[in-house]
């Protein structure tokens with residue numbers, strides 16, 4: 270089984286949902302409301318954990334109404350890991366498109382066929398970068414009393430812009446931020462936002478338990494690639510070596526490495542392991 274068509278379907282569905290919500294609301298259908306900062310559906314609420322974290326620091330309150338939006342995202346991430354990032358986030362879909370454009374230009378125009386070298390290639394340094402960013406942003410939210418990281422939350426901004434587009438047929442200045450990071454990924458540093466900065470992805474990565482779904486290799490934890498083609502390595506958008514780093518905080522459970530390993534001579538060493546398979 271290849272995960273790619275399923276992942277793309279889910280990604281496009283969540284992209285379409287950003288536009289569907291304001292359209293439904295315009296027809297006074299309020300079964301689902303909100304944006305990807307905080308969604309309300311059928312009495313359930315799901316909020317961006319980074320937004321909640323900042324609200325707690327900005328307000329100085331640790332009250333149940335503030336924390337209620339965390340329940341569903343926490344349970345979801347505890348079981349399935351960062352599938353929000355790998356399968357649902359609208360920014361990830363745009364970043365995939367930009368990466369594809371960049372690859373086409375490199376191979377067809379520049380004739381370069383080697384894999385991309387990502388900015389800050391080592392996982393440890395990439396994680397340090399994004400947790401430093403999260404820490405500084407959260408501290409700033411606490412000091413200023415404003416959830417400053419919301420101004421750089423790519424999924425939240427995109428869904429708010431979709432709402433503005435549907436309701437007012439325009440875009441706000443914040444769309445400029447999304448355009449700027451996509452352009453930076455296209456021209457200079459592919460995948461840099463999710464790997465080095467995004468506060469939402471950083472928070473979601475911390476919600477994990479021993480049973481959380483992760484990528485594991487049936488070969489154990491080999492130090493070197495277990496096939497000479499190393500098909501899984503270049504397939505990973507987070508710059509990980511999936512044969513040994515599937516449990517890293519950067520992993521989004523996107524399953525690209527699993528598909529690459531299976532399609533490469535059908536070795537099939539990589540797979541998801543979770544609560545049912547330790």
Ligand code: SF4
Pocket residue numbers: 353354355358359360361423424462463464467468469470471
């Ligand atoms: S890291 Fe942030 S922008 Fe990237 S996929 Fe996750 S939530 Fe979306």
Ligand code: SF4
Pocket residue numbers: 355484504505506507508509510511514515519520521522523524525526527
């Ligand atoms: S290790 Fe595999 S599942 Fe994790 S981000 Fe990389 S390609 Fe996706």
Ligand code: SF4
Pocket residue numbers: 486494495496497498499500501502511512529530531533536537538539
């Ligand atoms: S593609 Fe599969 S067999 Fe090859 S290095 Fe990656 S996990 Fe090992």
